[in-house]
Amino acid sequence: MTQPHRRAVPRTVTDVLLWLLATDVAAAHLPRPEQPGHCANLRCTSEAYPCPPARDAHRACEAATRPTLLARGRARVAAPAAAAAAHFAGWFRPTRPAAPPQRLMPYPRAA
Template sequence: MPLTTSDRVPETVTDPMLWRMAVRVAADHQPDPHHPGRCANLRCVHESYPCPPLRDAQRAQQVATRPHRFTPGRARVTAVAQRFVGWFRPTRPVPAPPAPVPLPRRQPMAALRLAA
């Protein structure tokens, strides 16, 4: 069976089976030409368009596709960020940290052996 245009999987698809299933479900659940607000599929009688199976198929297509890559390069800081400089300064003065207490000097091991 030859591949048709709808069966060719784009390069961004990471899960081809899920993507193909979603394409087929989306093709089966089109709006009714006589009632545009309704789904034409017989399984969706009295369902408004887009029906739940079509919404699920659209979500499956999104999940089966690799997310868009960000543009490489460095992020730029805009001038808007400059107006918030110093915004998180404390309202009360911060007390100075206490001065470090000097620890008693330890005796070398040789001095301890002589004392014993």
């Protein structure tokens, strides 16, 4: 049996499996029509709505979708390379010329 929510996955969903599982749990834990303050699922008979599985399912749906972007366009950033080059000038260069490597001579063995 195909459930109606399984046919239309929104474009903003980034984790399809998590979203499908969360929508299944949310569909199973709806409020009672005669008592909207209680969960209709038999596992949550004494729980108030939204029950813990329904809350977890809503959080999982939010985690499975891409957040909406508030700003559009490119961010303007000051040129950090020029500022860093001036600030850290000479830090990674030797201040004195490096001495040439000396060749190690073998030690004479005592007889």
